Amino acid sequence: MKPLLSLQCKECDHEYPIEPRTVCDECFGPVEVIYDYGQLQDRFTRQLIESRPRNLWRYRELLPVDGEPRSGLQSGWTPLIPARRLAAELGVRELYLKDDSANYPTFSYKDRVVAVAVTKAIEFGFETVGCASTGNLAHSVAAHAAAAGLEAFVMVPHDLEEGKIVGTRVFGPRLVKIRGNYDDVNRLCAQIADKYPWALVNVNLRPFYTEGAKTHGFEIAEQLGWRLPRHTVVPVAGGTILPKIAKSYQELIRLGLVEDNKPVMHAAQAAGCNPIVKALEDEEDLFHPQKPKTVARSIAIGNPADGYYVMKAVRESGGWGASAEDAEILDAVGLLARTEGIFTEPAGGTTLAAAIKLIQSGRIPRDEPICVCITGNGLKTIEVMQETFTQAPVIEARIEAFTDLVESAREAQPARQPVTH
Amino acid sequence: MPKTEKRCWLTFEGGCQDEPCLWRMARRFPDVVFDVRQASVGKAIGIMALKFEGEQTDVEAALAYLVEMGVRVDPVQGGSMVAG
Numbered sequence: 422m423k424p425l426l427s428l429q430c431k432e433c434d435h436e437y438p439i440e441p442r443t444v445c446d447e448c449f450g451p452v453e454v455i456y457d458y459g460q461l462q463d464r465f466t467r468q469l470i471e472s473r474p475r476n477l478w479r480y481r482e483l484l485p486v487d488g489e490p491r492s493g494l495q496s497g498w499t500p501l502i503p504a505r506r507l508a509a510e511l512g513v514r515e516l517y518l519k520d521d522s523a524n525y526p527t528f529s530y531k532d533r534v535v536a537v538a539v540t541k542a543i544e545f546g547f548e549t550v551g552c553a554s555t556g557n558l559a560h561s562v563a564a565h566a567a568a569a570g571l572e573a574f575v576m577v578p579h580d581l582e583e584g585k586i587v588g589t590r591v592f593g594p595r596l597v598k599i600r601g602n603y604d605d606v607n608r609l610c611a612q613i614a615d616k617y618p619w620a621l622v623n624v625n626l627r628p629f630y631t632e633g634a635k636t637h638g639f640e641i642a643e644q645l646g647w648r649l650p651r652h653t654v655v656p657v658a659g660g661t662i663l664p665k666i667a668k669s670y671q672e673l674i675r676l677g678l679v680e681d682n683k684p685v686m687h688a689a690q691a692a693g694c695n696p697i698v699k700a701l702e703d704e705e706d707l708f709h710p711q712k713p714k715t716v717a718r719s720i721a722i723g724n725p726a727d728g729y730y731v732m733k734a735v736r737e738s739g740g741w742g743a744s745a746e747d748a749e750i751l752d753a754v755g756l757l758a759r760t761e762g763i764f765t766e767p768a769g770g771t772t773l774a775a776a777i778k779l780i781q782s783g784r785i786p787r788d789e790p791i792c793v794c795i796t797g798n799g800l801k802t803i804e805v806m807q808e809t810f811t812q813a814p815v816i817e818a819r820i821e822a823f824t825d826l827v828e829s830a831r832e833a834q835p836a837r838q839p840v841t842h
Numbered sequence: 843m844p845k846t847e848k849r850c851w852l853t854f855e856g857g858c859q860d861e862p863c864l865w866r867m868a869r870r871f872p873d874v875v876f877d878v879r880q881a882s883v884g885k886a887i888g889i890m891a892l893k894f895e896g897e898q899t900d901v902e903a904a905l906a907y908l909v910e911m912g913v914r915v916d917p918v919q920g921g922s923m924v925a926g
Binding site for chain 1: 849851853855879880882884886887888889891893914916917918919
């Protein structure tokens with residue numbers, strides 16, 4: 422019988438057994454985990470999934486692990502929110518937010534990919550894990566490694582926000598600041614991975630790590646009552662999550678767990694770092710690496726490792742891409758917070774701002790179901806939002822002073838009306 | 843002299859995609875053997891995956907010469923690895 426799992430080159434289809442491998446020996450193309458779906462057809466059912474605990478491991482048959490999960494037993498199953506107030510604001514009929522800003526334990530979608538990568542690292546016998554990171558991955562690797570009792574090395578750009586440095590160091594990894602941007606850090610990590618016997622999750626465990634991102638898509642489908650949104654808008658940094666959400670949708674269709682509604686994938690990037698969106702708009706086959714300059718630091722990757730596959734997934738689904746200027750990104754962070762009570766980081770603002778552009782341009786019809794993927798939490802990057810506010814009023818501790826303040830505010834701005842449905 | 847094998851992604855853009863960079867490298871370093879494994883070349887950008895073999899100093903000098911000509915050289919990240 423064919424093994425349930427194997428690795429296959431994305432370019433030349435050469436197959437390999439499951440092993441710590443990232444590229445094909447024949448053509449140097451990236452390898453990807455493939456599954457024997459025939460074996461899963463009757464045994465991976467909605468009933469089985471629904472009977473399991475509400476975490477990302479409820480989809481374990483479609484994740485590349487052999488034994489019991491060793492990490493992230495509380496990760497995943499984040500809220501899928503029907504965004505009625507935001508939908509009214511944008512003039513669309515059906516809008517959902519998949520909110521990984523509430524993911525456990527480090528409040529970003531990275532807890533999904535790291536849960537799978539750390540489990541796989543332990544299965545392969547690695548004792549040290551690490552990563553190249555723009556912040557969220559650093560948090561997640563450090564936290565999951567601490568909980569699993571593994572050593573961790575985390576490499577970040579030297580100018581990473583202080584909140585992300587502190588939020589990583591608290592878990593006790595060796596954190597190293599590298600002079601340069603994320604792409605420089607990533608290049609160094611490729612050399613580190615060749616020299617040291619470590620599992621750098623987004624470098625030499627990449628084929629396994631990226632599979633964890635599929636759980637974001639599985640959850641969207643299950644939480645929508647086993648159906649797919651017609652349009653999914655996803656941020657693009659290294660290019661992990663968008664092709665894997667597309668893969669998750671196709672796997673669910675193939676296994677008969679959802680109907681095929683021809684789901685469309687759309688890419689969101691910051692205008693200051695938009696190699697993929699630019700290549701889509703220019704209808705080029707290859708993207709040009711860029712030097713990032715944007716407030717959306719967590720998605721500031723100018724040379725995305727899986728960028729080509731993002732373009733492929735977007736094009737094959739009939740989707741498109743949009744990029745947002747810094748001011749639009751921060752406006753969208755504020756809009757999401759004011760309408761839905763969700764504080765996302767600039768990456769989430771980018772995704773929403775791009776979704777708005779895609780709606781306004783008609784690429785996303787207003788009457789079709791839309792899901793916007795929110796991948797990180799705003800509390801990690803409060804400094805970028807600080808500048809968007811004026812000083813809060815300071816008054817004496819007297820009720821008269823408070824009443825004066827409220828009355829003058831009422832005169833200046835009438836109270837907001839709640840959206841009713 | 844120790845022999846070496848290096849696997850690299852080469853990116854040609856910013857003008858060097860219109861220049862015969864590999865031919866020039868081959869002329870200057872005739873003992874460096876290179877093998878094209880994958881290539882995608884457009885008008886504005888070209889990307890190739892190559893394996894280089896030869897004396898370590900020759901291979902490193904050949905790669906440095908490509909960089910000097912404006913070619914971006916990135917290592918192919920690992921084949922199969924051993925945990926430790």
